Amino acid sequence: MEFTEFPQGYFRSIGYDELEKQLHVRLEDERYLIFYEVDQIDYVGLMSSNDMQAFFHGRIEDRYPARTITN
Numbered sequence: 314m315e316f317t318e319f320p321q322g323y324f325r326s327i328g329y330d331e332l333e334k335q336l337h338v339r340l341e342d343e344r345y346l347i348f349y350e351v352d353q354i355d356y357v358g359l360m361s362s363n364d365m366q367a368f369f370h371g372r373i374e375d376r377y378p379a380r381t382i383t384n
Contacts, residue, residue, distance in 0.1 A: 323366045329356040336373065345382040348373060 314337070316328035325339040329351070336348040336356055355372055362368035 317360065324369075327360065329353070336377070338369075346379050347382065348377040348379045351377050 314328045314330045316326040316337070318326050323341055325341060325343070326337075327339075328337040329335070330337070331353060334350050334352070336351040336359075338346045338348070340346070351373065355376075359365055359368050359373060
């Protein structure tokens with residue numbers, strides 16, 4: 314799985330595992346979240362959105378089951 318890195322902003326990195334349908338997100342506060350059963354269309358929508366944070370909160374955060382990974 315490859316990650317897209319973001320040096321500034323709300324997201325630090327985002328990756329998507331097509332086979333497992335998992336979206337991996339590291340946020341600016343260093344939380345690492347894994348969302349399960351994420352449709353590829355929502356991953357593509359997130360990555361191509363003009364407002365990724367709004368898309369994330371509106372289409373992903375409360376829609377898919379997630380787990381927070383602690384360091």
